[in-house]
Amino acid sequence: MSEEHPIDIFRDHDCIAVELTKEVRETLLSLIQQLETFNDPNIKESRRLFPTAYNNDPELENGYQVLAQSELVDQKSEAIKMVTDSIFQERLELELAEKWMVVLNDLRLVIGTQLDVSEDDPLDDLSDGRVSLYHSLSLLVELLVESLQEG
Numbered sequence: 001m002s003e004e005h006p007i008d009i010f011r012d013h014d015c016i017a018v019e020l021t022k023e024v025r026e027t028l029l030s031l032i033q034q035l036e037t038f039n040d041p042n043i044k045e046s047r048r049l050f051p052t053a054y055n056n057d058p059e060l061e062n063g064y065q066v067l068a069q070s071e072l073v074d075q076k077s078e079a080i081k082m083v084t085d086s087i088f089q090e091r092l093e094l095e096l097a098e099k100w101m102v103v104l105n106d107l108r109l110v111i112g113t114q115l116d117v118s119e120d121d122p123l124d125d126l127s128d129g130r131v132s133l134y135h136s137l138s139l140l141v142e143l144l145v146e147s148l149q150e151g
Contacts (some may be wrong), residue, residue, distance in 0.1 A: 007136075009143035011150040016097035018090055029087045031107055031133075032080060038110045039076045041069055048109040049076070079103050094148065101144040108137035 008019040020028070037043075041050040050072065054060040083103045086096055111134045117123055123131055 007139065007143070009140065009147050011147045012091065014151075015091045015093060016144070016147045018092060018097075018100075025087050028104075029084060032084050032087070032103060035103065035107050035110065036077065036080055038106075039073055039080070041065070041073070045110050045113045048113050049106050076103075076106065094151070097144060097148060101141055101148065104137055104144070105141045108134060108141060111137065 006021040006024050008017075010017050038046045038049065040046055050069065052061055053064040053068075079099045079102050082096060082099045086092065086100075089096075092100060111130050115123065115128070115130055115134060117134070123134065125131055
């Protein structure tokens with residue numbers, strides 16, 4: 001890891017090596033702790049975290065939400081806790097690395113919703129600090145996905 005590239009994530013045998021500066025880890029910790037606030041399907045920014053299962057059938061969708069929503073909220077809360085507890089670890093077991101991937105992607109989705117990101121939007125207005133953050137989170141998620149697939 002160099003000063004120019006404070007982020008490096010790669011497969012190291014049966015673990016994922018996470019090379020991040022202390023500052024990057026502290027920033028991630030703060031953001032992830034804030035993510036718990038958005039772990040609520042009734043918050044507008046959380047709509048991408050709790051997708052609709054049955055777009056064309058409100059009755060089935062309501063039943064799905066009743067059955068699945070609380071479990072999904074609990075799973076997300078557990079993953080957030082696991083990642084915050086391990087944020088300063090340099091090597092992650094594969095299962096924990098998957099939790100990192102999910103939590104960082106959830107954070108990226110919340111920020112993307114706030115920015116109203118779409119597939120057609122190049123998202124290049126760097127005057128909004130969230131755009132850089134969105135791109136950095138996208139890179140982290142991509143590195144985690146690639147590292148997990150290497151096995």
